[in-house]
Amino acid sequence: MGINKYDFNEKNILKFDSNEHEIAIATKKLQVFYGDNHALFDGDLEFERYKITSLIGASGSGKSTYLRSLNRMNDNVARVEGEIQYRGLNVNSKKINVYEMRKHIGMVFQRPNPFSKSISENITFALKEQGLKDKKKLEEVVESSLKDAALWDEVKDDLNKSAWSLSGGQQQRLCIARTIAMKPDILLLDEPASALDPISTSKIEETLVELKKRYTIIIVTHNMQQASRISDYTAFFHLGHILEYDKTKHIFTTPKVTATNDYISGNFG
């Protein structure tokens, strides 16, 4: 059974009623090209505020490409066309100050990537670079961010130790803490638990569910159980097309698109 047989016009994309739902970020006709390779076609999605949205799909489906375009991490490697609407601005415009924008749209990566600095410096580093000098304030941010990332109790006595002395799962939560220390609006996560063991994974998941009270979370995941456990909405990507976007429970119980149904029942991917 080939994976190319699906009709890319068979789509089911959820649109929100703007009177009832607050949209945090949305894309219009987002296209991504790596050289001649057209990696993403017409990405049209809206993300509701204070919800977790999962992006699922097989490898090479374009879900990571889509996510990394949202805070312009693909700028140097790909050509991104279309609109990314955030607070009335088109983020995908040359006029946007990307460095400023990334403070509002933070990102956590697949592999933990703490800096070769101490645990507390990992969190305060970017803040200091922005000019925050007040020691007391910085200490407060370290504590609150680590608490938000559910790491405080494990590291509160070792704040001056190197971040590399932590376990992989702890490092990833430190990366989440580092990102939310910037007080972003939106948290993008690119398969944040794929390199971690099940216990660390479930801790990250608990953390995310807690965080969605204050952040809009968009997460790419390979793990369908993870998507169904934690997310409110799910988008299904296939070969660069977004074929279905709906409430998570609809996607996993009564998908309307053939490709989605085949993917979640394990026929490919």
Next chain:
Amino acid sequence: MKTKLQNNIAITVIRIIAALVVLILAFLLGDILISGVPHISWHFLTAPSQSFTSGGGIGVQLFNSIYLLILTLIISFPISLGAGIFLSEYAPKNFFTATVRMAIEVLSSLPSVVVGLFGFLLFVVQMDMGFSILSGAIALTFFNLPLLTRNIEESLRSVPDLQREAGLALGLSKWKTVTKIILPEALPGIITGVVLGAGRVFGEAAALIYTAGQSATNINFGNWNPFNSTSPLNLMRPAETLAVHIWKINSEGVMPDAAAVSAGSSAVLIIAVLIFNFSARLIGNRLYRKLTATK
């Protein structure tokens, strides 16, 4: 059975070759140290050299070597750092970058005597700088620049891209990411390269014969005003280094104890280079452990 036999033969041959390399090195070092170390004394290390009588030392030459090395590093490190950062972090794939890379390749393969002659014609003669420490330091910079640049580029490149993404995703500019995150992480590798390069520069003779000159003028260690011609710090005085001294004694030395001075100088040079090599490893490892806190 045949594969096993082949394997055993291959491993044995490789072992013999490796042992041979170690043996040659041990023989060289042993010979130089055994014949030279007995001549090393505090007097030998500090006294000025003698041209016609015995009992001369290498004090001035030793100082010249160290001073020249420091000057060379002061000139070449900032240039290499800039070039290394450019090549590793910013250089687009275009004709200009390719040309820079090729220039570095060519520069690194130039024989040092050619670099020395070039320095002689340009700095000593054309620019009228004379046989001077400054001419020597610039010639040694040419010699050191390509290796140091390549080392810095490699060290920066070996920092995973994840670190760059981490910095950018926190809203840091590319420059901040490079200087505050990538550079500190590459530091152990860079320091190791600088110290290893220093060892090479310290032992270099051919590039200096025609630039820093072959005479150790009398310098007055009580006078540290760099503008005074007898000051050790004077940039425009000729300065024979230890390596040049060894070459000169062996080609035209007329002092009665020439063989002993040569052996002693060689031993000092070898010991210095060994110290550079071992400290490069030590410092590199220390820094790495400190940065990653794997105690």
